[in-house]
Amino acid sequence: MLDMWPELPIIISDDDWSGHPKTVENVENVISALELKDRVFNILFRSIPSSDFKRFAAVMQDPFLALTQLDIWLNDEMAPVISDSFLGGSAPQLQGLRLDRIPFPALPNLLLSATDLVDLVLRNIPHSGYISPEAMVTGLSALTRLESLSIGFRSPRSRPANASRRPPPLTRTILPALTNLAFTGVTEYLEDLLSRIDAPLLVHFSITFFNQLVFDLLQLPMFLCRTKVFTVLNHTQVGFYEDVADVRFSSRTETLNQTSLSLTISCRKLDWQLSSLSQVCNSVLLALSTMDMEYPDLVLDISAYPLLLEDDMEDTQWLELLHPFSNVKDSDKVPTYIAPALQELTGEGVTEILPTLQSIFLDFHGKPEPVPKAIGEFVAARQLSGFPVAIHRRSWDSKSRTWVVIESRTQ
Numbered sequence: 001m002l003d004m005w006p007e008l009p010i011i012i013s014d015d016d017w018s019g020h021p022k023t024v025e026n027v028e029n030v031i032s033a034l035e036l037k038d039r040v041f042n043i044l045f046r047s048i049p050s051s052d053f054k055r056f057a058a059v060m061q062d063p064f065l066a067l068t069q070l071d072i073w074l075n076d077e078m079a080p081v082i083s084d085s086f087l088g089g090s091a092p093q094l095q096g097l098r099l100d101r102i103p104f105p106a107l108p109n110l111l112l113s114a115t116d117l118v119d120l121v122l123r124n125i126p127h128s129g130y131i132s133p134e135a136m137v138t139g140l141s142a143l144t145r146l147e148s149l150s151i152g153f154r155s156p157r158s159r160p161a162n163a164s165r166r167p168p169p170l171t172r173t174i175l176p177a178l179t180n181l182a183f184t185g186v187t188e189y190l191e192d193l194l195s196r197i198d199a200p201l202l203v204h205f206s207i208t209f210f211n212q213l214v215f216d217l218l219q220l221p222m223f224l225c226r227t228k229v230f231t232v233l234n235h236t237q238v239g240f241y242e243d244v245a246d247v248r249f250s251s252r253t254e255t256l257n258q259t260s261l262s263l264t265i266s267c268r269k270l271d272w273q274l275s276s277l278s279q280v281c282n283s284v285l286l287a288l289s290t291m292d293m294e295y296p297d298l299v300l301d302i303s304a305y306p307l308l309l310e311d312d313m314e315d316t317q318w319l320e321l322l323h324p325f326s327n328v329k330d331s332d333k334v335p336t337y338i339a340p341a342l343q344e345l346t347g348e349g350v351t352e353i354l355p356t357l358q359s360i361f362l363d364f365h366g367k368p369e370p371v372p373k374a375i376g377e378f379v380a381a382r383q384l385s386g387f388p389v390a391i392h393r394r395s396w397d398s399k400s401r402t403w404v405v406i407e408s409r410t411q
Contacts, residue, residue, distance in 0.1 A: 009066065010036060013044040027052055034059045041066040041093075050078040063088035068116075073100035073123075081128055084109055095119070101154070103129025108139025117143050118177075121150040127157045132164070133192035140197070141173045149175070151193075152184035156210040159186045168195035168219070175199045184208040187215055194223040202227050203259045208244075211267035211276060217283035224284075229259050236325070238277070240304040245273035247281060270304075270313060278320045285324035300325055300354075301332035315341035322353050330359040339374035350381045357382075361392045363403055 012033050034040065034056060045053070053074060064087055084106035090113040091097075097114070098121040104110075108131060111117070120143070125131070130153075131139075140146070165188070178199040183190050187209060205224075209215065224230045233249040246264040263284070265276040318341040331354070345353060360379070362371065371391055382389045394403040 007039060009042075010040045011042040011044075012040060013042065014046065014048070027055060030056060031059055037062055037064045038066060040064055042069045043067065044069070044071045046071070046073050047075040048073070050074055050076050050080070054080050057082060057086065060087060061085045063090050065090075066093060067091060068093050069096040070094060071096070071098040072102055073098070074102065077101065077126065079103055079126070081105065082107075086110070089113070092116070097121070098123075100124050101126060105129050105131055107131060108135045111139030112142045115142055116145060118145055119148045120146060121148075123150065123152045124154045125152065125158060126154045130158045133160060133189055133196065134166075136193065137173050137196040140175060143175065145177050146175055147177050148180040149178060150180075150182040152182070152208075153186075153189070156186050156212070159188050160192055165192060172196055172198050176201070178202055180204045182206040182208075184210075186210055186212065187217060191217065191219040194219045197223075198226055200227065203229055205230075205260070206262045206264075208264040208266060209276075209280070211265060211272065215276065215279040215283060217280065221284055224261070230261060232259060233261060235299045236301065236328070238300070238302045238321070240270060240273050242305050243268050245277045247277060271317065274313065274317045274321055278317070278323075281321065281324045285326075299330045299332060300328045302335055302338065304335065304337065313337075315344050319345075319353055326355055328354050328357055330361065331357060332361050332363075336372050336374070339372055339378065342378040343374040345378065346381065348385075350378070350385050351387050355387070357387075357389050359390045359392055361394055361403075361405075363394045363396070365396050 010033055012030060030052075034043075037060075045056075053072065057080065061083075067087070070091075079102055082102060082104040086104070086106070087110060089106075089109060091110055092113055093116060094114045095116050096119040097117060098119070100121075100123040102122075103126045105128075107122075111120075136151070140149070173196055175197055179201050181199065181202055181204070183193070183206070185208075190207065190209075207220075230249075232251045235250050237248045237250075239246050239248075244264050244266050246262060248260065248262040250260045251258050263277075263280050265273065265280065267273055267276055318338050322338075322341075342353065360375065362375075371393070375391070379389050379391055390408055392405045393407045395406050396402075397404045
């Protein structure tokens with residue numbers, strides 16, 4: 001049927017393969033289109049079965065010299081390992097590459113030819129498609145136009161072997177156009193990756209770690225210090241949810257390009273979430289403080305998924321989480337489940353946690369509510385220590401759709 005048409009550029013696309021009846025004719029038509037490799041410039045498969053992709057990959061072993069966009073997302077875990085002959089090992093016109101659940105260990109070799117690549121997304125990389133940090137950086141070294149990079153592994157099995165890990169190199173690969181970076185995996189992989197790259201224009205950095213007993217982060221703080229834009233972060237949100245805990249730093253500006261850094265831990269129990277997030281915050285924030293990196297007027301906001309609070313937590317666990325936030329000036333919220341931990345602080349210890357805190361904001365809808373006793377006692381103790389903290393009660397204004405301070409006091 002394609003022979004009836006003039007030699008126009010070809011787009012092969014199906015946004016949701018699983019949402020349409022799968023017929024032999026559908027698959028054969030795609031294969032016929034792929035055979036016209038010199039005319040195909042866009043391939044988009046969303047949620048296709050591995051059995052179909054195996055057939056498509058078999059006819060994609062030669063160069064597709066016009067190809068600019070390649071998106072392949074599988075809907076199962078049975079994908080064949082892609083060989084180094086995929087696309088003939090060359091993709092000189094490729095600008096966007098997005099792979100989901102695709103095992104492609106030879107990808108770095110292909111990237112060396114894809115010098116026009118702007119967007120690279122590798123989601124749910126299976127263990128059979130593991131690419132070492134060294135090999136990944138080798139492939140990235142050719143991508144001087146790359147603006148967005150996402151690397152995500154399917155499981156914590158994908159990690160560098162301790163025996164193969166090497167000291168950081170003396171020189172690093174610069175990604176001069178990169179503005180967005182996302183990573184999902186284990187700390188060891190991220191550490192080895194960051195020790196080998198610099199991204200001077202990076203403004204958005206999202207990290208998700210699989211749960212592990214120890215979060216040893218040394219290269220991450222140094223990478224952030226080398227990327228100076230992260231020194232302006234001044235708003236922190238800490239959240240505990242059903243299956244993840246996270247801390248998000250951002251710059252509270254009205255510019256379109258807000259800087260943001262997020263660190264997420266995949267785990268369920270609140271005690272595990274607290275332990276994991278405390279380790280990450282201590283590693284990152286305390287290390288940054290020793291490198292003269294400042295977070296001026298830092299604002300802290302903490303929230304939790306209600307069902308998690310059914311677990312009884314020791315006060316010390318909350319205090320360990322708060323300890324590294326030594327530059328916090330304002331707290332948008334001091335939740336009632338944290339207030340008792342602050343209430344336990346006495347004498348000189350009352351300024352060991354949140355030593356620069358100046359304001360606590362309490363929000364309510366409708367009728368004003370009394371200040372929780374535990375918060376009141378903490379504020380009174382800070383007053384006696386000579387480091388007063390003001391309580392600001394805010395009411396929601398439906399007209400302006402903002403929180404409005406209706407009362408402020410220090411006792």
